Amino acid sequence: MQSYLVFTFAMAVVTVVLLLFAVSFTSATVEITLGGLLLFLLLLVINVWLYGLWTATRITKPLEQIAGAMQQITHGRYDQRLHYEADYEFSVIQQRFNALAEALELAEADNRRLESSKQRMLADLSHDLKTPLTTIQGYTQALQLGLADNPEQSRRYLQLIEQKTKRMDSLIDDISSLSSLNSPGYPLLIAPNDLAELLRELAAEYYDLFEDKQFTFIMDVPEEELLLPCDFKLIRRAVSNLLTNALKHNPPGTQVEVKLRAAGYNVILSVADNGIGIADSLAESLFEPFVRGDDSRTSGGGTGLGLAITSTTAVLHGGELVLDRTGRTTCFRLTLPRYRPRDLE
Structure with missing residues (x-):
């Protein structure tokens, strides 16, 4: 102008x-x-x-x-930006170019993070499969060479081989489950299910495990039904993962509290403990595959896929899984939509 x-x-x-x-x-x-x-x-x-x-x-x-x-x-x-003074038409071009460059820069950063995550996941997968496989190979060779001094030692070797085989089977099963859940159009078998009753069943199953590890287990579940439109198998596994996570990554004497409550048209399941806590460096990536709360790569830990599976399951059901670290308490909060009264008519 x-x-x-x-x-x-x-x-x-x-x-x-x-x-x-x-x-x-x-x-x-x-x-x-x-x-x-x-x-x-x-x-x-x-x-x-x-x-x-x-x-x-x-x-x-x-x-x-x-x-x-x-x-x-x-x-x-993609960090390039335009900086000049010009008339209206060129100013519009400058604004739109800079917006496009910023979007490309963010997309490139996301791609780098995904690639890094992919490489780390492959390295972790290789490690987690190789560790038990090496153990199996070692004990198998010991049995073949007759290094077991007596039948009791032979049975011990066979038990260790069986344990490592089960661990590999569990890892492969978790990888398959996570891959399936991330596939487009994963078929959910939606039906009305009572989450309160499911929690009572799981509490009975896990009670002895918590007792053996000298945990204090507290459960606060309402008497009435809390019906969810959900895939029962997936939700059962998601809740089991939260309980298993609290059990495996905390020392004896930890207090674990499971609470279920209705909140509007949602239900909120909280699994909280006063155990070792989670480091700041792991908090943001905890729901990614192969991340463990204790940051260990030892064969005694979990597969590192449980929380990733639970988080993905929550999203598939229209909910979310969040981590809340208030004071010395570590709390995983699973929010899921429940049936509205008119949905059951």
């Missing part, structure tokens, strides 16, 4: 010069002198030339920046 005003002003000046020096007014006629006309044409040409040069400069600078930034982006430098 500014350039148009400058050009208009310059043309007005040329016109005034024409009227003052080239045009002679008499009572009946208007005369234009040749010298005045030539002066007018000269000023007009100079004005148009200067305006064209000035406009070209104002256009060329933004275009050069745009071309240079686009060239950098084609080479993967």
Whole structure:
């Protein structure tokens, strides 16, 4: 807009010069002198030339920046931004280019995180499969070479082989489950299920395990039904994972409290403990595959997939799994939608 005003002003000046020096007014006629006309044409040409040069400069600078930034982006430098002062049209281009570059930069950062997560997951998977496999191989060779001194030792070797085999089976099962849950269009077998009754059943199953490890187990579950539209098998496994997580990653004497309550059209299941807690460095990535609360890679830990499976299951059901670390308490809170009264009519 500014350039148009400058050009208009310059043309007005040329016109005034024409009227003052080239045009002679008499009572009946208007005369234009040749010298005045030539002066007018000269000023007009100079004005148009200067305006064209000035406009070209104002256009060329933004275009050069745009071309240079686009060239950098084609080479993967998504941090490029345009910074120039220009008229409205180029300002709009600058804003939209910068917005596009920012979106590309964020997408590239996400891709790098996904690639890093993929590489770490493959390394962890290789480790978690190789560790028990190496143990199995070692005890098998010991049995083949007759290194077991007596039948009791042979049975011990066979028991260890069986344990490691079960661990590998559990790991492969978890990997298969997580892969299936992340597949588009995973078929959920939705039906009304009472989450309160499910918790009471699981509490009975886990009671001896908590007792053996000298845990204090507290359960607060309402008497009435809390019906959910859910895939019973998946939800059962998700809740089991939360209980198993509290059991495996805390020392004897830990207090574990399981609480279930209705909150509007949702139900909230909380599994809280006052155990060892979770490090800040792990809190943000805890629901990613192969992340363990104790950050260990020992064969005695879990598969590192339980919380990832539980979180994915919650999302598939329209809910969420969050970690709440208040004071010395570690609490996993699973929120799921429940049936509304009209849904059961």
